[in-house]
Amino acid sequence: MIGPRALRLALGAGFLFALGTSVSAQAAPEATTVDVTIQNFAFSPATITVDKGDTIRWTNLDSAPHGAVTVQPGFVTQILGQGQSTTTTFDRPGTFDYICNVHGATMRGTVVVRGAPVAETAAPAGPLGHVVVDTFAEARPDRSDTPAAAPSLLLGASLALALVVVARFVWVLRNT
Numbered sequence: 001m002i003g004p005r006a007l008r009l010a011l012g013a014g015f016l017f018a019l020g021t022s023v024s025a026q027a028a029p030e031a032t033t034v035d036v037t038i039q040n041f042a043f044s045p046a047t048i049t050v051d052k053g054d055t056i057r058w059t060n061l062d063s064a065p066h067g068a069v070t071v072q073p074g075f076v077t078q079i080l081g082q083g084q085s086t087t088t089t090f091d092r093p094g095t096f097d098y099i100c101n102v103h104g105a106t107m108r109g110t111v112v113v114r115g116a117p118v119a120e121t122a123a124p125a126g127p128l129g130h131v132v133v134d135t136f137a138e139a140r141p142d143r144s145d146t147p148a149a150a151p152s153l154l155l156g157a158s159l160a161l162a163l164v165v166v167a168r169f170v171w172v173l174r175n176t
């Protein structure tokens with residue numbers, strides 16, 4: 001029986017192993033770190049080209065907080081105060097337009113990651129959005145979708161019961 005703690009430890013060890021192998025695999029073609037500074041509400045350089053596996057280090061020199069987030073799914077950095085830095089490593093080739101995640105599209109930048117484009121895996125077929133089954137049965141008292149079987153059944157049962165009562169009454173009258 002594997003307890004949750006042992007499972008967590010095993011998962012953690014597996015993650016560290018995977019991390020270690022991926023880092024050693026990427027470290028082979030000398031990965032570099034390039035700087036993008038944020039000053040006067042602008043990224044500099046606005047467009048930066050790196051190789052797959054390289055890291056970009058954003059540093060905010062403004063007193064206002066800034067960050068970087070891609071327009072399309074890609075990356076998002078933390079929001080940086082003055083003098084703070086954050087790094088993002090790019091392991092997927094492509095062109096990533098990004099904006100400031102505090103000030104929006106007034107601050108724009110582009111990261112171009114060189115390398116053969118990776119084939120996009122097709123999104124898994126999921127449910128087609130919300131499927132709302134709504135017959136409005138309660139909201140339409142003017143329309144009766146229920147068949148008339150229920151009331152007639154009740155009526156039949158009542159008549160049968162009345163017949164039994166009458167028959168019993170007649171039987172009692174005749175035998176006294």
Ligand SMILES: [Cu+2]
Pocket residue numbers: 041065066067100101102103104107
């Ligand atoms: Cu900003």
